[in-house]
Amino acid sequence: MKIHKHEVIIVGAGGAGLMAALYASKKADTAVVSKLYPTRSHTGTAQGGVGAALGNMEEDHWEWHAFDTVKGSDYLADQDAVEVMCRDAITTIYELEHMGLPFDRTPNGKISQRRFGGHTNNTTHKAVMRACHAADRTGHMILQTLYQQCIKNKVNFFNEFQVVDLIYNNGVCSGVVAYEVATGEFHIFHGKAVMFATGGWGKVWSITSNAHTLTGDANAICLRRGIPQQDMEFFQFHPTGIYRMGILITEGVRGEGGILLNGKGERFMVKYAPTVKDLASRDVVSRAIYLEVRQGNGVDGQKYVMLDVTPPTVNKYFQEDDARNPDGSLRHLTEHDVEAKLEDIADFCKTYLGINPAKQPIPIQPTAHYAMGGISTDIDGRVLLDEQKTVIPGLYAAGECACVSVHGANRLGTNSLLDLVVFGKRAGEHIAQYVQNVPFPELPDNATDSIKALLENLKNSSGKETVAKIREEMQDTMMDNVGVFREKVGIEKAIAKIHELQKRYQAISFQDKGTQFNTNLLEAWELGCLLDLAEITAEAALVRTESRGGHSREDYKERDDKNWLKHSIAWKNERGVTLKYKPVTITKYQPKERVY
Amino acid sequence: MEKSKATLKIKRFNPEKDNAPHWESYQIEVEPTDRILDGLNYVKWYQDGTLSFRRSCAHGICGSDAMRIDGRNRLACKILFKDLGEVITVEPIAGLPVIKDLIVDMEPFMEHYRAVLPYLINDDPPPPDERYQSPADRAKFDDTTKCILCACCTTSCPSFWAKEEYIGPAAIVQAHRFIFDSRDHGAAERLDILSDSDGVWRCRTIFNCTDACPRSIEVTRAISEVKREMLFRKM
Ligand SMILES: Cc1cc2nc3c(=O)[nH]c(=O)nc-3n(C[C@H](O)[C@H](O)[C@H](O)COP(=O)(O)OP(=O)(O)OC[C@H]3O[C@@H](n4cnc5c(N)ncnc54)[C@H](O)[C@@H]3O)c2cc1C
Ligand code: FES
Numbered sequence: 001m002k003i004h005k006h007e008v009i010i011v012g013a014g015g016a017g018l019m020a021a022l023y024a025s026k027k028a029d030t031a032v033v034s035k036l037y038p039t040r041s042h043t044g045t046a047q048g049g050v051g052a053a054l055g056n057m058e059e060d061h062w063e064w065h066a067f068d069t070v071k072g073s074d075y076l077a078d079q080d081a082v083e084v085m086c087r088d089a090i091t092t093i094y095e096l097e098h099m100g101l102p103f104d105r106t107p108n109g110k111i112s113q114r115r116f117g118g119h120t121n122n123t124t125h126k127a128v129m130r131a132c133h134a135a136d137r138t139g140h141m142i143l144q145t146l147y148q149q150c151i152k153n154k155v156n157f158f159n160e161f162q163v164v165d166l167i168y169n170n171g172v173c174s175g176v177v178a179y180e181v182a183t184g185e186f187h188i189f190h191g192k193a194v195m196f197a198t199g200g201w202g203k204v205w206s207i208t209s210n211a212h213t214l215t216g217d218a219n220a221i222c223l224r225r226g227i228p229q230q231d232m233e234f235f236q237f238h239p240t241g242i243y244r245m246g247i248l249i250t251e252g253v254r255g256e257g258g259i260l261l262n263g264k265g266e267r268f269m270v271k272y273a274p275t276v277k278d279l280a281s282r283d284v285v286s287r288a289i290y291l292e293v294r295q296g297n298g299v300d301g302q303k304y305v306m307l308d309v310t311p312p313t314v315n316k317y318f319q320e321d322d323a324r325n326p327d328g329s330l331r332h333l334t335e336h337d338v339e340a341k342l343e344d345i346a347d348f349c350k351t352y353l354g355i356n357p358a359k360q361p362i363p364i365q366p367t368a369h370y371a372m373g374g375i376s377t378d379i380d381g382r383v384l385l386d387e388q389k390t391v392i393p394g395l396y397a398a399g400e401c402a403c404v405s406v407h408g409a410n411r412l413g414t415n416s417l418l419d420l421v422v423f424g425k426r427a428g429e430h431i432a433q434y435v436q437n438v439p440f441p442e443l444p445d446n447a448t449d450s451i452k453a454l455l456e457n458l459k460n461s462s463g464k465e466t467v468a469k470i471r472e473e474m475q476d477t478m479m480d481n482v483g484v485f486r487e488k489v490g491i492e493k494a495i496a497k498i499h500e501l502q503k504r505y506q507a508i509s510f511q512d513k514g515t516q517f518n519t520n521l522l523e524a525w526e527l528g529c530l531l532d533l534a535e536i537t538a539e540a541a542l543v544r545t546e547s548r549g550g551h552s553r554e555d556y557k558e559r560d561d562k563n564w565l566k567h568s569i570a571w572k573n574e575r576g577v578t579l580k581y582k583p584v585t586i587t588k589y590q591p592k593e594r595v596y
Numbered sequence: 597m598e599k600s601k602a603t604l605k606i607k608r609f610n611p612e613k614d615n616a617p618h619w620e621s622y623q624i625e626v627e628p629t630d631r632i633l634d635g636l637n638y639v640k641w642y643q644d645g646t647l648s649f650r651r652s653c654a655h656g657i658c659g660s661d662a663m664r665i666d667g668r669n670r671l672a673c674k675i676l677f678k679d680l681g682e683v684i685t686v687e688p689i690a691g692l693p694v695i696k697d698l699i700v701d702m703e704p705f706m707e708h709y710r711a712v713l714p715y716l717i718n719d720d721p722p723p724p725d726e727r728y729q730s731p732a733d734r735a736k737f738d739d740t741t742k743c744i745l746c747a748c749c750t751t752s753c754p755s756f757w758a759k760e761e762y763i764g765p766a767a768i769v770q771a772h773r774f775i776f777d778s779r780d781h782g783a784a785e786r787l788d789i790l791s792d793s794d795g796v797w798r799c800r801t802i803f804n805c806t807d808a809c810p811r812s813i814e815v816t817r818a819i820s821e822v823k824r825e826m827l828f829r830k831m
Binding site for chain 2: 040099141151213245344351466
């Protein structure tokens with residue numbers, strides 16, 4: 001077995017991991033371990049933009065951004081963290097620009113910005129242009145730019161190394177165990193500090209915008225090592241995924257004027273969010289679509305509605321709304337705008353649906369999109385062990401796998417890319433400092449024994465169950481029962497089903513017994529992670545008897561601040577899931593009713 | 597949606613068992629709008645778990661699943677069954693060492709990419725806000741910012757097949773993205789690297805790369821712009 005010794009071990013090479021790597025490697029010997037080539041990370045698929053109150057297009061203030069984020073979170077976000085994010089946003093975006101990020105430009109050469117759901121001018125309550133964008137491939141540009149800078153700075157990469165365990169004994173974290181995909185060998189990465197940045201776990205659900213590889217590995221590893229997860233009941237369903245495929249159609253489409261229409265051709269969002277309408281927060285729009293479908297207003301009686309960004313429709317509603325540009329002129333959209341500003345969206349529509357979105361509406365349905373919960377951290381990315389906020393020395397997390405919490409119960413669009421770069425940077429800086437002052441912790445004996453045994457067991461199992469079947473059943477039950485809407489009986493059904501699947505998982509077998517690129521084995525291991533996360537999501541959802549943000553209980557329709565203005569913290573062991581709670585940090589913004 | 601029958605004829609190679617690659621056929625039922633990637637997953641999940649390929653995003657953005665499908669380089673997740681015949685051949689992209697089934701060693705490709713200094717070079721102290729750039733200047737390199745490093749272009753290029761040291765279209769596209777960025781100061785250095793005997797002049801303007809690009813980048817055009825810039829600077 002190979003042992004690699006580096007002061008800092010970063011697991012994951014998406015936006016959060018790369019940003020941290022850039023900062024950590026300035027001062028400390030840093031290795032990035034990633035199951036994918038860095039540029040394959042899902043950050044690259046982010047489309048619409050990254051939020052920052054630059055005020056390049058019209059008046060804006062970071063305090064407005066902070067308020068919108070808190071309101072969007074349904075008051076569950078920690079306000080100190082939100083303030084850090086929205087304030088640091090401005091300098092961090094400039095910094096990305098200095099690294100070479102090719103943002104779109106305004107006529108006078110500044111970074112161009114567009115409207116996005118939930119981002120408003122706090123005085124007029126109208127949508128504000130805050131999302132900095134590079135066409136509709138902002139995430140791609142962020143990922144590329146950060147990777148380019150890592151090449152420039154000669155960061156150490158271990159690509160296609162899948163981390164399968166954390167070496168964590170008696171409260172000390174001394175590294176990770178990784179499985180080299182190309183050879184099947186185990187490697188120990190021995191470090192003074194470890195940071196997780198492994199992204200989300202949308203693959204728990206059947207319709208998702210997430211990649212095949214988003215399986216919550218670090219979250220499951222933490223749970224197995226006794227490190228809890230925060231706010232797991234909150235998972236965001238993005239309202240506009242391509243029907244049946246889940247591929248995301250960015251909110252930027254509605255930012256440019258796109259309208260949601262039901263089967264009767266009605267613009268239904270006016271009923272649910274009279275002020276901002278189609279640009280309401282994601283949880284609000286996803287619920288509205290479900291309700292329309294339930295009332296029989298889906299298109300052709302099916303489970304979808306239309307997203308219409310054809311200029312005649314858009315311009316009709318611009319006129320009706322009297323929608324104006326900052327200079328006072330009436331807003332107007334042309335086919336050329338659709339093609340230029342939404343190039344990738346047009347490409348997806350053409351490839352997967354055979355339509356041109358400048359001429360035809362897009363069939364959409366809500367798609368499982370983003371994990372608000374995750375590994376609990378403070379604002380420097382340090383992982384917290386419990387509801388008392390005890391810091392685990394040397395363990396960090398950032399990005400979608402982490403929960404700071406800036407997104408609370410519902411994330412605003414453009415705030416995840418921002419979260420990655422702001423908190424990735426803070427964690428990277430903090431780690432670099434931390435490792436200066438501590439020695440390498442000793443590696444325990446037999447650090448790889450338990451994970452080796454687990455993978456060997458999987459490989460040698462001769463049961464009758466298959467990965468694909470169990471995964472599909474999990475995804476269907478979670479979609480039906482722990483999705484946009486939830487209620488007691490359904491959640492209980494899902495929990496029972498997950499328990500059944502976990503049992504059957506013990507009897508899975510597969511054909512590939514080899515050592516090289518055994519993706520059969522890795523898919524099986526990842527399914528184990530997904531099942532753990534599905535279970536904990538459902539358990540946390542069952543106990544929270546209120547509706548807040550992305551967690552919408554049909555049997556408890558109201559938000560209940562008296563009993564539930566608190567974060568959940570969940571542990572899992574052989575006996576099941578344990579839940580505890582900790583208070584939300586409130587600074588300036590007292591909880592209010594949330595209307596859009 | 598109605599299912600129909602399709603056959604995936606896949607070039608298989610398991611380094612732990614086989615001396616040479618061989619073809620195997622799989623009969624599957626698919627919907628016309630299924631991606632070839634869905635078909636490969638179907639085979640892997642329900643018929644033969646040993647079949648190996650890379651994949652992640654499943655919608656043409658991450659660049660993991662470049663392969664040769666019916667003789668053309670494509671992303672398996674960006675081509676649908678309805679757009680191909682009933683029997684579809686799938687093999688690894690050409691010109692890079694095959695490791696297992698559809699998985700090739702990407703390192704030689706990434707090495708060429710890194711060789712062109714694919715990052716912004718500008719040592720001037722940055723302003724407190726953004727560096728300004730006009731929309732017209734930004735447009736000059738827009739096309740080449742789309743590259744996802746999937747290798748479809750480079751591994752479709754006869755000049756690359758003939759000589760693996762040839763830097764290849766993808767690396768030139770990446771160089772173009774910086775050479776024409778008004779904020780960058782590294783153009784001379786990059787052009788110097790590309791004027792090497794294994795640089796841009798190996799391009800014979802065959803256009804395979806442009807046809808192969810799943811991001812519709814006008815690769816050949818970008819290469820010509822780089823060549824032109826090189827000549828222009830010499831004068
Ligand atoms: C389609 C889509 C569009 C989006 N658009 C926007 C947008 O416009 N604005 C916005 O703000 N947000 C957007 N988001 C959300 C945002 O893109 C993601 O939340 C964010 O990119 C996650 O970044 P990350 O760095 O945390 O993880 P990722 O980019 O997902 O990277 C995860 C990394 O971890 C590695 N990894 C995972 N498991 C392991 C393991 N076991 N061992 C080793 N490595 C591992 C992977 O290789 C990868 O490098 C979008 C999301 C999607 C899906
Ligand atoms: S799987 Fe990402 S490009 Fe095909």
